[in-house]
Amino acid sequence: MIDSKFLLLIPLLPLIGSIISGLYSLLNSEKTNYKINENLVSFISCATPIISFLISLMFFLSLNNLEEKLITYNFYNWISSGYLNVDFELMLDPLSSMMTIVITFIGSLIHIYSISYMHNDRGFARYFSYLNLFTFSMLILVLAKNLPLMFLGWEGVGLCSYLLIGFWFQDKEKAIAGNKAFITNRIGDLGFLIGIFLIFWQIGTLDFIDINQKVSEMNLEIITLITLLLFVGAMGKSAQIPLHVWLPDAMAGPTPVSALIHAATMVTAGIYMIVRLNVLYSLSPFTLSIVASIGLFTAFFAATVAITQDDIKKVLAYSTVSQLGYMFLGVGIGAYTAGTFHLFTHAFFKALLFLGSGSVIHAMSNEQNIWKMGGLFSKMKITAITFCIGTLAISGIPPFAGFFSKDEILWKVFESGNILFYIIALFTSFLTAFYMSRLFFVVFFGNLRIKDENIISHIHESPIFMIIPLIILAVFSTIVGFLGIPHSSLFESWLSPIIVKQNEIQHYQNSMEIVLMFISVLIAILGISSAYYFYVVKNNIVENLYNNPKLKPIYKMSYNKWYFDEVYRDIIIKPLYFISNNILFVIDKYLIDGFVNGISKLYSAMSYAFRDIQSGIVRHYAYFMIFGMFIIFLISIF
């Protein structure tokens, strides 16, 4: 048994690492020209999440032995004001235990990977400081026992994503991408915050366990409102339509950061929050249907966009949006376990894919356009094979992880009786297989399209620190799926204590499930083989598509991401600019400024009358002081 107060160590260690490397990075400014000792920084920054991972494992084992699967520890009273009483209290239950292990495990691998990837970067120590802070925030988010503490982690994650996406802030475009992520998240956070306030207003508590017990005190309308507002927060963090725009731009950061954001942290926060409050969500069918619809639409939308992107990281970004849509779809139809399981497996193969793409980009001297790559299979075999495993996993080919989780969601959708949803989800799964294999074939097959001799001669397999995480992740992407074999799922029984019980209605026979399983595998194989046909057998397909007048508008629409950014610009940003430039400017300048300046003028006029009291002679001040004392004496006597 491990003492529950060591729970604090899990988030605390990365924080310590962050502080150390953060302070160390201060030495390296423009002026000092100090050479950072990279070995020292990488040792501290990688050791802390690894130790956190080991502690998480120990907690996982001791949680396994407990009858009631819950470890809590109250560290101190954080906020105490009137009826509001918030403790700094951490909680470990099956869900958060699973999350801590995923975060620290994948986080550690990404840290190790970054040692090589960020080698010789000016901001090496700063980068690791942010990375550790990111891990810390995410751990606080998942370990929090009440909503305000979760909100702390939630905001911390938002902050770190801003810092890391805009890591190379000298490049203005990248700094703007960081701003975009931050501002988009703010919109979601506003909804989340109002949801928290509403919960407190209704039941006077913010503790998860108390919320679950007191949930019956609220009426249905208010629950629907709260859950919808919280879902707005989840949309912001987990990049669902219409707040998805920041995630593809988040590719501006270093590639391991993208891996961390997309796989282990940040985007999973929304799913986690909904599963954490599943008791609340289960009471509001309306919200759940909204969640499922938005999830499904996002999954479909992102898959269509991913087909035409030509930046390797953008394809992966949209695939993440799409997979997150799947998770929300699963959660929205009430299959919390299936959604969480997809989150779990997705973390592994998406980290694998991103780190693989990082390896490719590294080899290609920071070239990200897939039409300049090609034929890399022979040059970087390990990256190619692990990337292939990731592709198969995300496409849903057995026995890789993605098959089990995605099939589970598809089966639950089918079981819920909504055939339209099922068909769209299945089609999306076809698209997923198609665009992922397209990416794989274009990058690793065919002929190298780039002509620059310097870059060609530089292509090589990545260093050992980058390869080892790839191999580990590839192994896990292959095997973790077996934790969730239908009908004997270890994962489901592990999570069962915290998931609200639902009435099991057996609509269909088990044989139906097997038939559907075959259908989805078939669909995936169809997607892969059509990608093979289009991009390997007939590799000039893109030009044909683009020159075909019928397909051109569709192609352009997909290529331009359904014009979401343009629509936002024209509908929201431009009118805002217009209003602020022409109407609010006048109000601000003459009304508000006039008021503020008037007050300051009033005070300066008043002080002019009294300035002679300040003679500057110490004795006069002493006279005043004694006179004041005299008055106090008189008051105290009478």
Added chain:
Amino acid sequence: MIANTIFFWIFSLIAVISALFMITRKHPLSSALCLVITFIALSGLYGLLSAKLLFVIQILVYAGAIMSLIIFSIMLLNVKEENLPKEDNIKKRVIFSSLLLLPMFFIIYLSIELYETYYFQDISSDFGSIKSLGLFLFTKYTLPFEIVSILLLIALLGVVVLAKRKI
């Protein structure tokens, strides 16, 4: 007991008179010497109140260290007659200040007189000795004691910094 009374009158008269001398001398050096006498007389009063350690410390630290520091700095500056500020209008200031202070003094005097009269009882010879006060300081007042030591250290550094500054 009668000796106590006599010594009390002697010491307080010396303290008050030399304090009055202190604020009326023209040259700061003579004021400082008067102040030394006040401090020594005060230490006598401490002795009468059986604060033995404070009696010693008052003489050592106040009359000894602090006052010699003041005298040193006066001599270091080599203040001459023409450097001394002209105390013009001193009568006006004295009258004004006294008018301001007398009511306060009167109030304080009244509040002291209204206080119950208490004649000192005999007390064990241990009270106020080095051992008892030392034990008291190092048990109940350890933290303030340590903080004061840090304050002294900082004052030391501050003086060095101030004194080395070129103007």
Added chain:
Amino acid sequence: MISTQDYLIVSAILFFIGVLGVLTRKNLFIIFMSIELMLNSVNLTFVTFSRFFEDLTGQAIVFLVIAVAAAEAAIGLSIVILIFKNKESLNIDDFNIMKG
């Protein structure tokens, strides 16, 4: 016979002499010494009450006050010296930068 009140009155007289010194004199050194005198008169009050309650706390505080006074004297005197070097004057009325 001598009572607590007598000591307190002596202390009050000394305190007011100190205040008078601060209020009437212009010489920096004398003002500084008047402040020291006020500190000492308060110390006397503490010691008197310590004897009255037969409690050592008063003496402990006097001990700490003396230590603080030593620090204060050191810093204060170095400031006086700096001022004198700077302005060639000991007149407190010459230092009126704060005049409004």
